[in-house]
Structure formats: C-alpha cells, structure tokens
Amino acid sequence: MSKSIEELKAQATQIRRDILRMVHAVNSGHPGGSLGCVEYFTALYGKVMNYKLPFSMEGKGEDHFYLSNGHISPVFYSTLARNGFFPISELSTFRKLNSRLQGHPTTHEHLEGIRMSSGSLGQGLSVGIGVALAKKLDGDSSLVYTLHGDGELQEGQIWEALMFAAAKKVDNLISTIDYNGRQIDGDTDDVLSLGDLNAKLRAFGWEVLEEKNGNDLEAVIAVLEHAKSKTGNGKPVAIILHTEMGQGVDFMMGSHSWHGKAPNDAQLESALSQLYVETEADY
Ligand SMILES: [Mg+2]
Numbered sequence: 001m002s003k004s005i006e007e008l009k010a011q012a013t014q015i016r017r018d019i020l021r022m023v024h025a026v027n028s029g030h031p032g033g034s035l036g037c038v039e040y041f042t043a044l045y046g047k048v049m050n051y052k053l054p055f056s057m058e059g060k061g062e063d064h065f066y067l068s069n070g071h072i073s074p075v076f077y078s079t080l081a082r083n084g085f086f087p088i089s090e091l092s093t094f095r096k097l098n099s100r101l102q103g104h105p106t107t108h109e110h111l112e113g114i115r116m117s118s119g120s121l122g123q124g125l126s127v128g129i130g131v132a133l134a135k136k137l138d139g140d141s142s143l144v145y146t147l148h149g150d151g152e153l154q155e156g157q158i159w160e161a162l163m164f165a166a167a168k169k170v171d172n173l174i175s176t177i178d179y180n181g182r183q184i185d186g187d188t189d190d191v192l193s194l195g196d197l198n199a200k201l202r203a204f205g206w207e208v209l210e211e212k213n214g215n216d217l218e219a220v221i222a223v224l225e226h227a228k229s230k231t232g233n234g235k236p237v238a239i240i241l242h243t244e245m246g247q248g249v250d251f252m253m254g255s256h257s258w259h260g261k262a263p264n265d266a267q268l269e270s271a272l273s274q275l276y277v278e279t280e281a282d283y
Contacts (some may be wrong), residue, residue, distance in 0.1 A: 003046050009217055011082055012042040013277040016248045018078035020275070021282065022094040024268045029095060029103060032258035033149060034075035036180050036215070036243040041079040043220040044145060048228070053084050055112035063142045064131055066116050068124020069149035069178065070104040071260065077101050080113035082280070091283040122155025124148065125175060129165050129236075132173040143231060146175045151183025154192045159204075165236040166205025174227045176239040179214070182256035198240060207235040214243035248275055 003011070015038050023029035045051075049063045067076050074094065081088045086100075093099035100109035104119030116127050128146035135142060152158065165173060177197070181188050188194060201208045207230045211223040220241070227237045245259065246252025249271040263271055 005218060007279070008042050008046045010277050010279040011046060012038045012217060013248075013275050014280040014282075015042060015075060015078045015082060016275045017272060017277065017282060018082075018091055019074040020249070020263060020268055020271050022074050022078070022091055023262045024265075025092070026095040027262045029074055029262060030071045030260045031074065031249075031262070032182070032245040032252060032256070032260070033069065033072040033178065033180065035249060035252065036245045036247045037072055037075050037147065037178050038247065039215050039217045039220045040147065040176060040178070040241060040243075041075050043217060043224055045079050045083045047221050048224040049145060050142060055085055057115060059115070060138065061140055061142055063145065064115060064128075065145045065147075066124045066128045066131070067105060067118055067147055068128075069121060069147065069152050070118030070124075072149075072178075073101070073103065073105050076105065076113075077111075080111075081283070085113040086111060088283045121149070121152040122157040125158055125161040125165070128173055128175065129161055129168075129170050132165075132170045133168070135172060141172070143228065144173045146173070148175065148177050149183065150177055150179045150181065150188050150194060150197075151191065153177065153194055153197070162201065162204045162206065169234045170236045171232055171234050173236045174224070174231065174239065175236065176241050178243055179240050180243045180245040182245045182259065184256070184259045186256055201238045201240075205235060207233070207237045208240065209237065210240040210242075212242045214241035215247045250274060 019034045023031045051062045094101045095103045100111040105114045106117040124146050128144045132144040198208050213219040230237045252258040
C-alpha cells in the first residue's frame with residue numbers, strides 16, 4: 001500500500017487492460033462503468049483504505065468496501081487481484097461456469113475480497129450502514145466505503161438508507177456515487193433525473209464532497225482523503241465523483257452504449273493499443 005503515484009497510474013492502465021480482456025474473452029460483461037471507476041478503485045485499494053492480507057470475511061479493525069453496483073465487477077476483480085487478494089491468473093475465469101468470478105459478485109464462491117453479493121441495485125448502502133453500525137458497537141474505529149451508480153440512486157431503498165444513516169449519525173461511512181450521467185438505457189437525465197443531487201444529499205443530512213475530475217488519480221486520492229477527514233463528526237459522508245463511462249478508450253466514451261456490451265476482436269485490439277503499459281503483465 002505504499003506505491004508511488006506513477007506506479008498507481010501504471011496499475012490503473014493495467015486494470016483497464018484486464019477489464020477489456022476479461023469482458024472480450026466471454027463476450028459478456030460491463031466495460032463502460034468499470035473503465036470509468038478505475039481511478040476510484042486504484043486509489044481506494046492502492047492508497048486510501050486500510051486492510052490486511054490474507055483476507056478475512058470479518059475484517060475486524062480494517063476498513064471495509066462494499067460494491068453496490070455489482071455489474072461493474074470487472075474493475076473490482078482486477079483491482080483485488082492486482083492488490084494480492086487472489087491469483088492474477090484467476091481473472092481468466094471471469095463469467096465462466098464454476099468460476100469464483102461470477103458476472104455479479106457473490107459470497108458463495110468465497111472469493112477473497114468479496115463480503116456482499118451484489119447486482120440487485122440499491123442494496124449496498126443499507127449493507128454498508130449495517131456494517132458501519134456494527135463497527136461502532138464493536139468499538140472498531142475503522143471505516144466503511146460503498147460505491148453506487150448514479151442510475152442506481154433511482155432505487156427507493158437508497159433514499160430510505162440515506163435518511164436512516166443521517167438520523168442515526170453513521171459517521172464512519174464514506175459513500176461514493178459514480179456520477180457518469182449514464183445508465184443502461186441512456187442518459188440519467190433522460191431516464192429519471194436526479195435533479196440537484198448535491199442539494200438533495202445535504203438536505204438528507206449528509207456531508208457532501210464533489211469531485212469533477214473523477215478520472216484524475218491524484219484528485220480521487222485527494223477527495224477520498226478529504227472524506228476521511230470529515231468522518232467522526234456526526235454525519236455520513238458522500239462523494240459525488242464525476243467520471244466518464246468508458247474512460248480511456250476513445251470509441252467507448254461519450255455514450256451509454258458500452259454499459260453492458262463486449263468489444264469484438266478488432267475493437268479489443270484498438271482499445272488495447274490505447275492502453276499501453278510496461279510495468280505489469282497481462283494475466
Ligand atoms: Mg451511471
């Protein structure tokens with residue numbers, strides 16, 4: 001966890017290569033949101049979060065992370081493998097029968113790093129709140145991180161959880177919204193607008209930080225560290241992280257169309273040519 005910024009940037013590029021190769025290999029999966037969240041995951045697991053290896057499910061005295069928008073599992077799996085949770089070679093089993101790397105993360109397969117099954121949207125905030133409250137009961141001062149899609153915020157359970165977390169002063173929780181403005185069927189504003197999300201979260205009693213450069217690794221590290229400094233003050237902390245779906249691959253950016261579509265052979269070749277890295281090898 002003491003990598004330099006240059007090493008972390010190289011790792012981010014490698015994670016992008018992993019995402020594209022994993023999804024291409026089985027012609028199935030979600031590259032768009034995965035690519036957009038690479039800097040978040042790289043910052044969280046490479047710099048910001050305190051955790052121990054080998055992985056333990058209970059993770060007492062460690063920070064926890066819960067992925068609520070489980071369909072972006074490729075970026076989660078690659079990040080875990082690249083940070084030593086399980087063998088990098090296992091990324092080649094993504095979405096295959098009997099693999100521990102199911103399309104949406106599950107706990108049944110006992111994959112190191114996974115503490116919650118996800119895919120049904122809107123549930124991860126409630127889980128994160130529960131764990132955060134349990135840590136308080138245990139006298140455990142570590143933090144809980146969650147990640148959500150912006151389209152996911154259209155789920156009603158999210159707003160119940162937002163209300164609960166503020167009312168119960170769950171101030172050891174840092175929830176990030178991947179604010180890419182897109183979801184499976186189009187632009188979030190067209191499908192069901194979130195309106196002034198920053199104002200809504202504040203009105204619900206959350207401390208709200210906003211970062212416009214969610215694909216700038218140093219900016220993401222800075223906003224996560226800023227969020228850490230806001231914990232313990234009686235309010236849960238939200239980060240509205242502006243990202244670009246498909247970041248790093250020119251033909252995947254600027255549209256929702258790569259939310260859940262795999263690149264073909266020529267598209268993979270083009271994408272990988274845009275993401276050259278020397279420091280870490282492909283799986
Ligand atoms: Mg989105």
